[in-house]
Amino acid sequence: xxxxxxxxxxxxxxxxxxxxxxxxxxxxxxxxxxxxxxxxxxxxxxxxxxxxxxxxxxxxxxxxxxxxxxxxxxxxxxxxxxxxxxxxxxxxxxxxxxxxxxxxxxxxxxxxxxxxxxxxxxxxxxxxxxxxxxxxxxxxxxxxxxxxxxxxxxxxxxxxxxxxxxxxxxxxxxxxxxxxxxxxxxxxxxxxxxxxxxxxxxxxxxxxxxxxxxxxx
Amino acid sequence: xxxxxxxxxxxxxxxxxxxxxxxxxxxxxxxxxxxxxxxxxxxxxxxxxxxxxxxxxxxxxxxxxxxxxxxxxxxxxxxxxxxxxxxxxxxxxxxxxxxxxxxxxxxxxxxxxxxxxxxxxxxxxxxxxxxxxxxxxxxxxxxxxxxxxxxxxxxxxxxxxxxxxxxxxxxxxxxxxxxxxxxxxxxxxxxxxxxxxxxxxxxxxxxxxxxxxxxxx
Numbered sequence: 001x002x003x004x005x006x007x008x009x010x011x012x013x014x015x016x017x018x019x020x021x022x023x024x025x026x027x028x029x030x031x032x033x034x035x036x037x038x039x040x041x042x043x044x045x046x047x048x049x050x051x052x053x054x055x056x057x058x059x060x061x062x063x064x065x066x067x068x069x070x071x072x073x074x075x076x077x078x079x080x081x082x083x084x085x086x087x088x089x090x091x092x093x094x095x096x097x098x099x100x101x102x103x104x105x106x107x108x109x110x111x112x113x114x115x116x117x118x119x120x121x122x123x124x125x126x127x128x129x130x131x132x133x134x135x136x137x138x139x140x141x142x143x144x145x146x147x148x149x150x151x152x153x154x155x156x157x158x159x160x161x162x163x164x165x166x167x168x169x170x171x172x173x174x175x176x177x178x179x180x181x182x183x184x185x186x187x188x189x190x191x192x193x194x195x196x197x198x199x200x201x202x203x204x205x206x207x208x209x210x211x212x213x214x215x216x217x
Numbered sequence: 218x219x220x221x222x223x224x225x226x227x228x229x230x231x232x233x234x235x236x237x238x239x240x241x242x243x244x245x246x247x248x249x250x251x252x253x254x255x256x257x258x259x260x261x262x263x264x265x266x267x268x269x270x271x272x273x274x275x276x277x278x279x280x281x282x283x284x285x286x287x288x289x290x291x292x293x294x295x296x297x298x299x300x301x302x303x304x305x306x307x308x309x310x311x312x313x314x315x316x317x318x319x320x321x322x323x324x325x326x327x328x329x330x331x332x333x334x335x336x337x338x339x340x341x342x343x344x345x346x347x348x349x350x351x352x353x354x355x356x357x358x359x360x361x362x363x364x365x366x367x368x369x370x371x372x373x374x375x376x377x378x379x380x381x382x383x384x385x386x387x388x389x390x391x392x393x394x395x396x397x398x399x400x401x402x403x404x405x406x407x408x409x410x411x412x413x414x415x416x417x418x419x420x421x422x423x424x425x426x427x428x429x430x431x432x433x434x
Contacts, residue, residue: 033343035252113343118399122339125402126250126330137403171396172416178399179392182335185342186354199389206423 020058023048024072027065031073033113035123036066036132066132073116074139081105082146092159092204092212095150095173099200102177103193106184114185117143118178144174159212160204169207176200237275240265241289244282248290250330252340253283253349283349290333291356298322299363309376309421309429312367312390316417319394320410323401331402334360335395361391368424376429386424393417 026048027039040062045052059065081101088097106114113119117140124133147170154160160169176199183192201215208215243265244256257279262269276282298318305314323331330336334357341350364387371377377386393416400409418432425432 035340037254119339119343121399121403122336123252125399125404126336140403168412168415171400171412172393175396175399175413175416176389176392178395179388182338182342182392182395183388186338186357187342195385195388196392198385199392 020068021072023050023055023058024069025076027069028073028076028116029112031069031113032111032116032119036069036120037123039066039069041065063132067135070120070132070135070139073111073120074142076110077105077116077139077143080108080110082143090150090153091157092154092208092215095147095154095160096200096204096215098147098150099173099177099204100197103180103197106181107190107193114181115178118181144170147173154212159209160207161209164207169203172203173200176203237285238289240267240272240275241286242293244286245290245293245333246329248286248330249328249333249336253286253337254340256283256286258282280349284352287337287349287352287356290328290337291359293327294322294333294356294360297325297327299360307367307370308374309371309425309432312364312371312377313418313421313432315364315367316390316394316421317414320397320414323398324407324410331398332395335398361387364390371429376426377424378426381424386420389420390417393420 023044027044030043030047031039041052041055041059044050044065045055055065059068082098085094085097085101088094102115111119117136120136121140124136127133148166151160151164151166151169155162155164155166160166176196179199180192180196183195184190186192188195204215240261244261247260247264248256258269258272258276261267261282262272272282276285299315302311302314302318305311319332328336334353337353338357341353344350365383368377368381368383368386372379372381372383377383393413396416397409397413400412401407403409405412421432
């Protein structure tokens with residue numbers, strides 16, 4: 001019965017992938033709140049009640065675990081922040097949707113330590129270049145480029161002034177999101193999200209052309 | 218000769234204070250780049266070539282060392298950022314001077330890991346309240362209040378529109394400085410400082426009254 005044997009292998013593989021995903025989702029949560037240095041095979045084995053040797057089968061080394069954790073966090077970020085915002089048509093509204101989606105990702109507590117990437121970039125950005133540092137900064141850059149691309153699309157759609165420097169505008173939006181993240185975790189709570197939303201709304205309204213639709217609240 | 222004995226005691230005390238200051242200045246540099254968790258009596262003893270027991274005379278515990286390191290970093294921040302900016306008279310120019318002073322503090326590499334307080338806040342803000350977390354967030358708040366106060370002074374001087382929400386404006390300036398810090402360390406280097414300066418200049422120009430002097434470049 002070769003067909004059934006294949007099915008059973010597929011099932012085992014799928015189960016293995018799910019285990020791997022749930023291990024990494026936990027690793028990303030720990031990393032966002034306590035830093036990636038706290039993410040070790042020993043720590044995960046203890047938290048998840050699985051053997052350290054079982055984890056070795058998934059991840060051969062701490063660096064491999066850290067790289068896989070960053071990839072898993074990036075997948076979660078894509079699903080939670082980028083993908084929902086791309087349902088809004090290209091234009092000013094999509095830039096606004098990306099920013100709101102990011103603020104909602106904080107508000108919903110997708111990671112307990114706020115944005116995984118701001119936390120881990122702060123942990124690693126002063127270190128010597130290496131695979132972990134490079135990967136986390138590349139993921140952060142990918143988000144910046146997503147914002148820039150949305151701004152350029154909005155310019156092409158005639159909804160953001162063509163004289164606006166798209167890179168500079170995206171940089172400012174990202175900095176305001178970073179301020180919201182920092183304030184949200186640092187004691188301002190929801191007020192930081194409101195401040196961020198208000199600042200971004202002002203900034204986008206100022207960049208918009210007269211023909212653009214007003215931003216939704 | 219009681220007088221000489223007093224002098225000698227003073228001299229020893231002064232020497233002790235200088236040693237303490239230089240130990241803590243090093244501790245703050247390490248903390249900014251590697252996190253405060255890396256700042257231990259053992260690490261400092263190794264770095265500075267002094268005995269661990271000698272350090273115990275200065276700091277009884279790791280927490281005491283961390284609290285003293287934060288206080289030392291705050292003193293350095295006051296000397297390097299706040300004090301020079303307060304030489305500019307109250308008004309729009311002083312708000313601009315505070316922001317430029319902050320950017321210059323990054324550029325001059327006062328701490329190797331960028332702003333000490335953004336780094337250590339990111340390390341501790343997801344933890345349970347405790348003296349170290351509370352102290353670093355209080356220092357960060359002090360800076361926010363300094364910006365707010367400068368904005369209110371500029372409003373009183375008729376140089377910032379009285380309709381501007383001072384807290385919101387200060388929050389935005391601080392977020393843009395945070396973005397400059399993150400970009401500066403994360404590979405953008407000097408471009409991040411230029412982007413931050415440009416964003417802050419735009420934001421302040423928009424908040425200024427028609428009677429305010431234009432901002433210096």
